[in-house]
Amino acid sequence: MLKKLVTLLVHPLTGAGLLMLITIIITAQNLFLQPNTFVNSSKLDTHYNNYLIFKQSFVHLTANKDLYLEYRNEQMDYYKYSPTFSLFMAPFSLLPDWSGLLIWNLLNCLLLFFALWNLPSMSDKTRLFMFGFIIIELITSLQNSQSNGLIAGLIVFALIFLERKQMLLASLAIVLTIYIKIFGLVSLALFLFYPDKLKAVFYTLGWILIMAILPLLVVPWYQLVYLYQSWIDLIQYDHSISWGLSFAGWLHSWIPFQSKNVILVFGIVLFCLPFIKSKFFNELKFRLLYLASILIWIVIFNHKAESPTYIIAITGVAIWFASQKIKAGNIVLMVFAFIFTVLSPTDLFPDSIRENFINRYDLNVLPCILIWLNITFDLMFYKQEIPGKL
Numbered sequence: 001m002l003k004k005l006v007t008l009l010v011h012p013l014t015g016a017g018l019l020m021l022i023t024i025i026i027t028a029q030n031l032f033l034q035p036n037t038f039v040n041s042s043k044l045d046t047h048y049n050n051y052l053i054f055k056q057s058f059v060h061l062t063a064n065k066d067l068y069l070e071y072r073n074e075q076m077d078y079y080k081y082s083p084t085f086s087l088f089m090a091p092f093s094l095l096p097d098w099s100g101l102l103i104w105n106l107l108n109c110l111l112l113f114f115a116l117w118n119l120p121s122m123s124d125k126t127r128l129f130m131f132g133f134i135i136i137e138l139i140t141s142l143q144n145s146q147s148n149g150l151i152a153g154l155i156v157f158a159l160i161f162l163e164r165k166q167m168l169l170a171s172l173a174i175v176l177t178i179y180i181k182i183f184g185l186v187s188l189a190l191f192l193f194y195p196d197k198l199k200a201v202f203y204t205l206g207w208i209l210i211m212a213i214l215p216l217l218v219v220p221w222y223q224l225v226y227l228y229q230s231w232i233d234l235i236q237y238d239h240s241i242s243w244g245l246s247f248a249g250w251l252h253s254w255i256p257f258q259s260k261n262v263i264l265v266f267g268i269v270l271f272c273l274p275f276i277k278s279k280f281f282n283e284l285k286f287r288l289l290y291l292a293s294i295l296i297w298i299v300i301f302n303h304k305a306e307s308p309t310y311i312i313a314i315t316g317v318a319i320w321f322a323s324q325k326i327k328a329g330n331i332v333l334m335v336f337a338f339i340f341t342v343l344s345p346t347d348l349f350p351d352s353i354r355e356n357f358i359n360r361y362d363l364n365v366l367p368c369i370l371i372w373l374n375i376t377f378d379l380m381f382y383k384q385e386i387p388g389k390l
Contacts, residue, residue: 011124012117015131016110022135023109026142027102049076051101051145057086058093061227062218068230080234080304081147082179083215083227105142108149112138112315115156120163121284122322130318133334136342137314144308151177152295152315155187159291162194163284171203179211182235183298186271193281193290244305247369250362260303267301274379285323286382289375292320296372300365307345313368314342320375333374337367 030047046052057079060067067079067086079086092100112134117127141148154173161170170190177184191200215224248263271293280286295316299305314337321334343349344358358364 012114012127015117015128016113019109019113019135020106022139023105023142024102026139027098027105030143030145031098031101047143048097048101048145050147051092051097051104053077053079054081054085054089054104054147055092055097055100057081058089061086061215064219064223066230067227068234078234081181082211082231083219083224084179084211087215087218101145104145108147108153109138109142111153112149112156112311113153115153115160116315116318118160119156119288119319120160126322130315130322133318133321133338133342134311134314136346137311140345141308141311146308147180148309148311151181151184152312155184155295155312156291156315156319158187158190159287162190167194167196167199168203171200172207175204175207175211178208181298183302186298187294189271189275189294190287190291192275193287244303245299245307245309245362245365246302246305247300247365248303249305250365250369253360253362264301267297270373270376271297274376274382277379277382280382286379288319288323289379289382292316292323293372293375293379295319296368296375300368300372305365307364310341310364310368317341317368317371320371324378330374333367333371337371340364341367 033047053075056071056074057067060071060079061083067083070078092104095103113131116130116134119127122130138149154177158170158173158177161167161173174184174187174190177187188204191197191204194200212228213224215227219227246263247267248260251263274290274293277286293316296313299309299313299316302309317334317337321330324330340358341364344354344364349358
């Protein structure tokens with residue numbers, strides 16, 4: 001009986017079904033919760049405001065409006081994604097909120113679920129563990145109707161496609177992340193571990209060009225050029241004023257350190273150092289550790305990172321832990337991440353502790369910083385190939 005129960009739990013359709021049920025509940029909750037009203041705005045702030053921003057961006061795109069202005073009567077924040085992403089939201093602009101929001105949330109959670117389930121050389125029990133570890137963080141992202149599950153899923157699928165020698169699909173997955181969030185550029189590093197690098201460059205540049213001009217289907221050339229300039233201006237402005245839940249933000253909360261660029265350069269140098277270990281590029285464990293490093297890096301070195309963004313980093317943490325033998329130090333770091341990164345934004349932590357202790361000192365960032373440094377150390381001193389299934 002117990003064996004049958006375990007077999008049922010580790011079946012991917014069981015996990016997908018449970019995830020769909022959770023997503024339906026979260027979507028219903030967001031739709032029916034009482035909205036908030038903000039001063040100096042006639043717009044009610046719904047609990048799926050991010051989805052409305054995405055959806056409305058297509059309306060603004062087709063009306064030849066600047067996507068990157070503040071539309072206070074429609075939404076409660078700026079649109080910060082590419083013009084191409086707004087084009088992808090065309091189907092959602094035609095749907096009522098209840099169905100569009102549900103499909104959007106399902107896309108984010110199921111893509112990530114099936115990405116983890118298709119990682120190579122992982123046992124079903126390991127995949128179930130990874131999914132169980134990230135589920136709370138995924139719920140946090142879904143409650144905010146964010147695109148972070150989509151980002152994490154696309155990056156993991158990029159490695160899966162590369163492992164299957166499907167270079168065209170891998171490059172498409174990576175370029176899609178770039179046109180959603182610019183930090184997806186970091187995942188281009190995955191190509192360094194595989195042959196046919198010239199083909200990778202060709203496919204990637206081709207997809208970048210196609211994605212860049214795709215909005216010309218609905219806007220004239222001069223408007224598209226203007227939109228890209230406006231997008232760049234917004235990114236630069238955000239970088240100058242935001243610290244986010246990042247390595248720089250954590251450091252800034254402890255000492256009066258003002259240079260985000262110094263921290264970013266530090267992160268880039270450390271990220272690139274393990275590439276000198278090219279003789280290990282043919283080992284799956286090494287590639288999985290670098291995948292984990294990428295997923296964590298794009299969050300902890302992102303000046304706009306916030307709590308719902310951490311589903312990307314926590315996915316990296318899960319892959320890091322699952323891709324090697326169990327060690328006491330890794331268990332400690334894993335528990336540390338689960339308590340301070342995953343659980344701290346939830347109601348399990350009293351508001352007073354969260355505001356005066358966790359948020360004040362950005363302690364929810366620290367576990368991911370330590371784990372990323374640990375991964376970098378392991379890659380720099382990598383010696384052994386992982387045997388068998390993970």
